[in-house]
Amino acid sequence: MVWVPGFGSGVFAKFNPKTEEWKVYDLPDAENQIPYALNIDPKGDVWICGTGSDSLFRFDPKTEKINEFRLPTRVTYTREIEFGADGSIWTCNSNSPPRHIERGVGSIIKLEFVEK
Numbered sequence: 001m002v003w004v005p006g007f008g009s010g011v012f013a014k015f016n017p018k019t020e021e022w023k024v025y026d027l028p029d030a031e032n033q034i035p036y037a038l039n040i041d042p043k044g045d046v047w048i049c050g051t052g053s054d055s056l057f058r059f060d061p062k063t064e065k066i067n068e069f070r071l072p073t074r075v076t077y078t079r080e081i082e083f084g085a086d087g088s089i090w091t092c093n094s095n096s097p098p099r100h101i102e103r104g105v106g107s108i109i110k111l112e113f114v115e116k
Helices: none
Strands: 002-006 011-016 021-026 038-040 046-050 055-060 065-070 078-083 089-093 108-111
Touching (some): 002 046, 038 078, 055 078
Antiparallel strands (some): 002 011, 011 021, 038 046, 055 065, 089 108
């Protein structure tokens, strides 16, 4: 599958090269989302930047369920997503425009899951 973020549209999509078919998915609160980037984790889940909502989204392609993870700062313009060997999820925030960002500078954020 080829996964595509729909920057400025509130959607993301998958393209199946074998069938040449597209399937488009709405993010929660789609009209306020700016999905800038996405990446596929080692388990096959699709992670999408919630650039307009200070969040990351995890999409399970098998169940087609979306989970939202809110980030600790506001107006941060999330950019890329990477994965650590320990299962952590990393994203970064833009440093521009600084007048809008809560702390005035970009940052790197690590998302970890704690087993209970």
